[in-house]
Amino acid sequence: MSNVLTFEPSRPVVLLPYQAEWADEFTATARRLQALVGAALLRVDHIGSTAVPGLVAKDVIDVQLTVVDLEHVLELTQPLTQAGFRLRADFDYDVFHDLPVHSPELRKCYLREPVGERRLHLHVREAGRFNTRYALLFRDYLRANSAACQEYGLLKRRAAAIFPNSIAGYLYLKEPVFHLLYQAAALWADQVGWQLEEPSTS
Template sequence: MSSSITIVRPDPTWAAQFEKTAEAVRRIVGDTVIRIDHIGSTAVPGLASKDVLDIQATVAGEPQLDDAAQLLVGADWELRPPRRDHPVPGLPPEELQWVKRLVVEPMYRRRVNLHIRVEGHANQRYALLFRDYLRAHPDTAAAYGDFKQRAAALPFDNVGDYADLKDPVCDLIYLPAEEWAARTGWKP
C-alpha cells in the first residue's frame, strides 16, 4: 500500500495558525519550555508544504523532554516516534545532540507536529537556522519547494519514507546555512 503525501500552496494564515496553536501549547506546558517556535516549511513565507504545522518547543535539559511530552499527553496529544533526529554530517555525532520527543495534535484538531528539543543541542539549532536561512534565501526556498512537490509524487510505504528522502536534501541546504550564520552573526 502506498502512502500519499500532499503538498499544498503556501497559506498566508499559517503564521496566525501557529500563534494560536503556540498559545494553546503554552497553556498546557507552562514554564516547562523555554520557547516555542514555528519551524519547517509552513514557517517560510511562500513555501509550498504539507498542511501540517511544525512547531519546536525548547526545554532546558533532557529531563524536561519527558516532562513537557507528558503534560501534552495529559491534554490528549499523542506521543509518537521518533525519539531522535538524524545526525547531520559535520555536526556533533553524539546521540544526545539529536534526542527529541514528537507529539501530535489531539484528534480532530489542526494538524501539528510538535518537536520537543533541548536548548543548545544541534537539532534544536538546526530547525531554527534552516527556517531562517530559507526565509533569507527565497530562491533556495523555491528550489526546495520544487523538490518537495516532486518527492511527494513518488510512491511511499509511509510518511517516514518521505521524511527520510528529504533529510539529505535538507542537510545540503543546512550546510551553507552554517556559513551564512557565521558570516551574518545569526543567533537562534
C-alpha cells in the same frame, strides 16, 4: 532481482501553496501550549516548511518546544498528554549524517495533536543542542534566501510526484537535501552573524 526502490503505500503526499493562515494557526497553538506547560518552556517556535512564506508544504504545523533538558520529560509532557496530545513512547532522535544515531545532540520527544484536531507535530528539544539550533537555522535561511527556498520547493514537488502515495519515499528523496542545505545555511549564518531571535509566537 530488481534494484528499483519501493516503499510501502501510506497516506497521499499532498503539498499546498503557502497559506497565510498557517502563521495564525501557529500563534494560537503556541499560546495554548504555553498555557498548558507554562514556565518549563523556554521558547515555542514555528518550524518546518509551513513557517517559510512562499514555500510549498504539507498542511502540518511543526512546533519546536525548547526546554532546559529532557531528563524530566514526563513532567514536562504530562500537561500536554492530559490535554489529549499523543506522546510517542521513549525518546526519538533526529537524523544527521555527521552525528551518531543516538547522540544527545539529536534527542527529542515527539507528540501529535489530540485525536480529531488539525495536524500538528510537536518536537520537544533541549536548549543548546544541535537539532534545536538547526531547526531554526534551516527556517531562517530559507526565509532569507528566496532562490534556495524556490529550489527546495521544486525538489519537494518532484519528490511528491515520484512518490505520491508514500511518505517514506518522499522523505527518502528529501533527506540528503537537508544536509546540503545545512552546509549552505551554516556559511550564511557566519556571513550575516545569525543568532537565535528572541522567543516569539508569530
